[in-house]
Amino acid sequence: RNGEPDRIVVVGGGISGLSSAFYLLREAKRRGLDIRVTIVETMDRVGGKINTLHRDGFVIERGPDSFLARKKPIIDLALELGIEQQLTGTNPAAKKTYILHRRKLHSMPQGLVLGIPTEIAQFAKTRLLTFGAKMRAMLDFVKPARKADGDESLGNFLSRRLGREVMERVAEPLLAGIYAGDLNTLSLQATFPQFGAAERKHGSLIRGMRANKGKTPAIAANASELPSSARTAFLTFKGGLATMVNALERSLAADGTEFKLGAKVVGIEKVAEPDSGFEEQCGYRVLLDCGEAIEANGVVITTPAFHAASLLEPYVNVDAISAVNYVSVANVVMAFDRATLGYQFDGSGFVIPRSEGTTITACTWTSSKWLHSAPDDKVLLRCYVGRAGEEAVVDLPDEQLKEAVRADIRSIMGITAEPLFTEITRLHQSMPQYPVGHLERTAQLRGEMAKTLPGVWVTGAAFDGVGLPDCIRQGKEAASSLLDATRV
Ligand code: FAD
Numbered sequence: 001r002n003g004e005p006d007r008i009v010v011v012g013g014g015i016s017g018l019s020s021a022f023y024l025l026r027e028a029k030r031r032g033l034d035i036r037v038t039i040v041e042t043m044d045r046v047g048g049k050i051n052t053l054h055r056d057g058f059v060i061e062r063g064p065d066s067f068l069a070r071k072k073p074i075i076d077l078a079l080e081l082g083i084e085q086q087l088t089g090t091n092p093a094a095k096k097t098y099i100l101h102r103r104k105l106h107s108m109p110q111g112l113v114l115g116i117p118t119e120i121a122q123f124a125k126t127r128l129l130t131f132g133a134k135m136r137a138m139l140d141f142v143k144p145a146r147k148a149d150g151d152e153s154l155g156n157f158l159s160r161r162l163g164r165e166v167m168e169r170v171a172e173p174l175l176a177g178i179y180a181g182d183l184n185t186l187s188l189q190a191t192f193p194q195f196g197a198a199e200r201k202h203g204s205l206i207r208g209m210r211a212n213k214g215k216t217p218a219i220a221a222n223a224s225e226l227p228s229s230a231r232t233a234f235l236t237f238k239g240g241l242a243t244m245v246n247a248l249e250r251s252l253a254a255d256g257t258e259f260k261l262g263a264k265v266v267g268i269e270k271v272a273e274p275d276s277g278f279e280e281q282c283g284y285r286v287l288l289d290c291g292e293a294i295e296a297n298g299v300v301i302t303t304p305a306f307h308a309a310s311l312l313e314p315y316v317n318v319d320a321i322s323a324v325n326y327v328s329v330a331n332v333v334m335a336f337d338r339a340t341l342g343y344q345f346d347g348s349g350f351v352i353p354r355s356e357g358t359t360i361t362a363c364t365w366t367s368s369k370w371l372h373s374a375p376d377d378k379v380l381l382r383c384y385v386g387r388a389g390e391e392a393v394v395d396l397p398d399e400q401l402k403e404a405v406r407a408d409i410r411s412i413m414g415i416t417a418e419p420l421f422t423e424i425t426r427l428h429q430s431m432p433q434y435p436v437g438h439l440e441r442t443a444q445l446r447g448e449m450a451k452t453l454p455g456v457w458v459t460g461a462a463f464d465g466v467g468l469p470d471c472i473r474q475g476k477e478a479a480s481s482l483l484d485a486t487r488v
Contacts, residue, residue, distance in 0.1 A: 005034040005035050005036040006033070006034065006035045006036070006297040006298070006486065007035070007036050007037075007038065007294070007295060007296045007297055007298075008024055008035055008036070008037050008038070008296060008297065008298040008299070008300065008482065008486075009037075009038050009039075009040060009265075009284075009286045009294055009296040009298075009299050009300075010024075010037060010038070010039045010040070010299075010300045010302065011040055011265045011286070011299065011300065011301045011302060011303055011311070012039075012040075012041060012048065012301065012302035012303040012307075012460065013039050013040075013041030013043070013045075013046035013047070013048060013259070013261070014046075014047065014048020014049060014050070014302060014460065014461075014471070015047070015048060015049075015050060015244075015245070015468055015471045015472060015475070016048075016302035016459055016460035016461065016471040016472075016474055016475050016478075017039055017041070017046075017048070017300070017302040017460070017475070018039070018046060018047075018245065018248040018249070018252065018475070019077065019248070019471065019472040019474075019475030019476065020300045020302060020459065020474075020475035020476075020478040020479055021037045021039055021252055021257055021300075021475075022077070022080075022248055022251065022252060022475070023475055023476040023478075023479035023480075024037055024300075024478075024479040024482065024483070025037060025252070025255045025257070026080075026479070027479045027480055027483055028483060031483065033483065036256065036258070037252070037255075037256075037257045037258070038257070038258040038259075038260060038294055038296075039252070039257060039258070039259050039260065040260045040263050040264075040265050040286070040288065040294075041259070041260070041261050041262075041263070042262070042263070042264045043261065043262070044261050044262045045261065046245060046248075046249055046259065046261070047242060047245040048063075049063040049064060049427065049430060049461075050063050050064055050241045050242060050244075050245050050468075051063045051242070051425070052239070052240030052241055052242035052243075053240075053423065054239075054240070055335075055421070055423070056335070056420075056421070057374070057375045057378070058335055058373060058374050058375070058378070058380055059238075059239065059240045059370075059372060059373045059374075060240075060333050060373070060380070060423055061236075061240060061241060061382075062331070062333075062423070062425040063241075063425070063427065064241060064468055065236060065241070065364070065366070065370075065382070066090075066234040066235060066236040066241075066370075067234065067235060067236070067467060067468045067469055068233065068234060068467060068469060069089070069219045069230070069231075069232060069233055069234060069235045070216060070217060070219060070233070071467065071469030071470070071473075072469070073469045073470075073472040073473040073476060074244075074468055074469035074472050075226070077244070077248075077472050078244065079225060081244070081247040081248065081251060082247075083237065083243055083244065083247045084225060084226050084227075084230075085227055086237045086238050086239060086243055087226050087227060087230040087235050087236070087237055087238075088227070088229050088230055088235065088236060088237065088238050088370070088372055089229050089230045089231060089232030089234070089235055090232045090233070090234050090348065090369050090370065091348075091368060091369055091370065091371050092232070093346075094345070094346070094347050094348045094365070094368045094369050095347070095348070096108070096346060096347030096348070097347055097348055097349065097350065097351070098347060098349070098350035098351075099128060099169075099170070099173060099174075099350060099351055099352070099353070100350055100351070100352040100353070100356050100358070100412060101127070101128045101169065101353070101356075102356075103356070103411065103412065105350050105412065105413075106126070106127060106128050107347070108174075109122050109123050109125070109126040109128070109170075110122040111123065112170070112174070113209050113212075113213060114171075114174065114175065114192065114195075114209075115158075115170055115171030115172075115174040115175050116162070116171065116195070116205060116206065116209045117137065117162075117166075117170075117206060118206060118209050118210045118213055120138075120206075123137070128169055128170060129165055129166060129169060129170070130165065132165075133163055133165035133166055133169075136162070136163030136165070136166070137162045137163055137166045137206075139163070140161045140162055140204050140205050140206050140207075141204050141206065141207065142204075143160075143161065143204075144203065145199045145200055145203050145204075146160070146199065151187050151188060151189045151190075151436045151437050151438075151439070151440070152188050152436060153183065153184050153185060153186060153187070153188065153436050154175070154183045154184075154186045154187070154188045154191055154192060154195075155167060155172075155182070155183035155184035155185075155186070156184065156188075157188045157195060157196065157199075158171050158172075158183065158195075161199065161204075161205040162205065162206075167183065168353060168354070168355060169353050169355070170353075171183070172353060172354070173351040173352055173353045173354075173361075173362070174351055175191075175192070176361075176387060176388075177351060177361075177362055177384075178191075178466065178467075179191065179327075179431055179432075179433060179434075179466065180327045180329050180361070180384075180386060180387040180388060180431040181327060181387070181388045181431065181433045182387075182388035182389060182433075185388070185433060185435060185436070186433060186434060186435075186436075187434045187435055187436045187437065187438045187439070188436075189438070189439050190434035190438040190439050190464075191434060194209075194212065195208075195209075198211075198212065219231055219232075219233070236370065238372045241468070260288070263288045263289065263290060263292075264288065264289040265286055265287065265288060265289075265301075265303075265311065266287050266288065266289050267286075267287040267311065267314075268284055268285070268286055268287070268299060268311050268312075268453075268456065269284065269285040269286075269287060269293075270283070270284060270315070270453070271283065271284060271285050271295075283296065283297050283298070283454075283455050283486070284296045284297070284298075284299055284455065284456065286299060297455060297486050298455040298456070298457075298482045298483075298485070298486040299455065299456045299457070300456075300457050300458075300459065300478050300479075300482060301456065301457070301458040301459070301460075302458075302459055302460040302475075302478075303460065304326065304429065304430075304432070304460070304461070304462055305321045305322070305324040305326070305432060305462035306321075306322075306326070306429070308321050308458050308460075308462065309321040309322050312449070312453070312456075312458065315449075315452050315453050316445060316448045316449055316452055316453065317444075317445070317448060318445070319441060319445075320438070320441035320442050320444060320445040321445065321458070321462065323435045323437075323438070323441065324432050324433060324434060324435065324438070324462050325432075325433045325435070326429035326430060326431060326432055326433065327386065327387060327388050327391060327429075327430070327431040327433060328386055328391045328394045328395075328426070328427065328428045328429055328430060328431075329384065329385065329386035329387065329391075329394060329427050329430060329431055330384075330385050330386055330393075330394045330401070330424060330425060330426040330427065331382055331383065331384050331385070331424075331425050331427075332360075332382070332383045332385065332401060332402065332405045332422060332423075332424050333366075333380065333381070333382045333383075333422065333423040333424075333425075334380070334381050334382075334383070334405075334406075334409075334419040334421075334422050335374070335378060335379070335380050335419055335420045335421050335422075336378065336379045336380075336381070336415075336417055336419055336420060337377065337378060337379075337417075337420060338376075338377050338378055338379050339377070340417035340418075341379055341415060341417055343413055343414065343415060345365045345367070345368035345379070346368075347365065347368065348364065348365055348368060348369035349362065349363050349364040349365045349366075349368075349369065350362065350363055350412075354387075354390075358408045358412075359385055359393055359404040359405060359407070359408050360383045360384060360385055360405055360408045360409075361384045361385060361386070361387050361390075362383070362384045363381060363382065363383045363384070363409065363412075363413075364381070364382045364384075365379075365381060366380040366381060366382050367379045367380040367381075378420070381409065383405045383408070383409065385401070385404075385405065388433065394426055394428070395426070398424055401424060402422055402424070431466070432461055432462045432466060442463055442464070445458075446458075450485070454485050454486070455482065455485050455486040457478045457481050457482045457485070459474045459475065459477070459478045460474060
């Protein structure tokens, strides 16, 4: 095409879109291809859910606050961007996590791995559960594994193996933090496939999780190049997660990426039949709400599912995407003068089972968990509200929401002090809920798209993992799949 570089449009400038663009440019360079990338983002900034606020010496995360150190793609990206020295780990003195039971905080039984007990002596001692529930959980050692293969709900799986009480009082509050979901509707295979694999391989979830324990290192193999303070299971950047977004933005701009901010993609038009070859013809026209159209050889869609569905609906069956519901959540961050509190923050915070009936679902003692997040004489708390079935609270007026949250921390922690300031962040329709059968339906959709829309790839948190490292991995996969498909 007259020596013109091939144009690829990335729809959405969250971490999935930014990493798709980053790896598209890298992979194209490696293959000796000349491409030009345009990122179209509705908001007037990139980063999507990642949103760090710096205020009065505090580092406040309005969206995600950290990531799992054992996941290699994000460590790789930090190394590639040269920002690994800015990584930092959790406070080693704040390892304890609590769980609310009958309005009192209990420390989490030792040996829980993703809510699954692996140290039976410790599990037997906990006062969180009745004797009957503990005995029921031990049936996991003798109950035969499920014969049927195929997906089931996470809630069904956990109640089947460990019993309802363990599921509701221990596993759900821990796991639901990641999805704000109802375990009875979330897909086992798309959320925690390792649980099903443990049952199949070891005939028991507990035995399987115990066997895996030593095998999965808490820190990725490439983490040896990180600063010594960044050798903990969770990591973030000293300046907040925006550090990674800013570094990506700089690197992309230096490589000639065009950013169209404040612009919404409203349609994708096909302008060539798949077999006509992209070398000769432009494949797609990406339509923006301002009336502009960008001609493109490839498109990567990284928006939440409901936006992706509307773009793809004219061409393929979008059931796989429409079936992903979203839950709305909010967080209420409060800053205090340490001297006004008189509370001993000896851990990283607590989670709350649904049965406790509180407004908040969890509270992170942010300044205790992340020492860089607040000045020494201050305390930062982040309270979470909203989960599947409890979303109305997210839209309470600010004053009512603050009051409800303060009433909870008063009754749970005895904190009555007036905060120095409060920051409320509402994230409507922000937590994707992978339904049972999600992986199978996604594979079907991808198959159909390969035939009908070659050179269009759909990815991001709605598909194959919500964690930041999973989104980065998906961005990398999008880049190579797209370059293969467009034959640029
Ligand atoms: P998004 O960040 O949603 O980006 C998609 C972008 O597409 C948005 O910027 C949107 O404006 C844009 N867009 C939508 N439609 C269009 C359109 N038509 N045209 C152009 N642009 C469009 N993960 C962790 O690993 N650790 C955590 O601690 C953690 N905590 C979380 C806390 C909260 C409150 C939430 C909501 C999520 C959390 N997650 C966490 C998950 C993680 O933050 C997300 O899964 C991830 O950031 C999603 O990235 P994304 O790029 O796929 O989507």
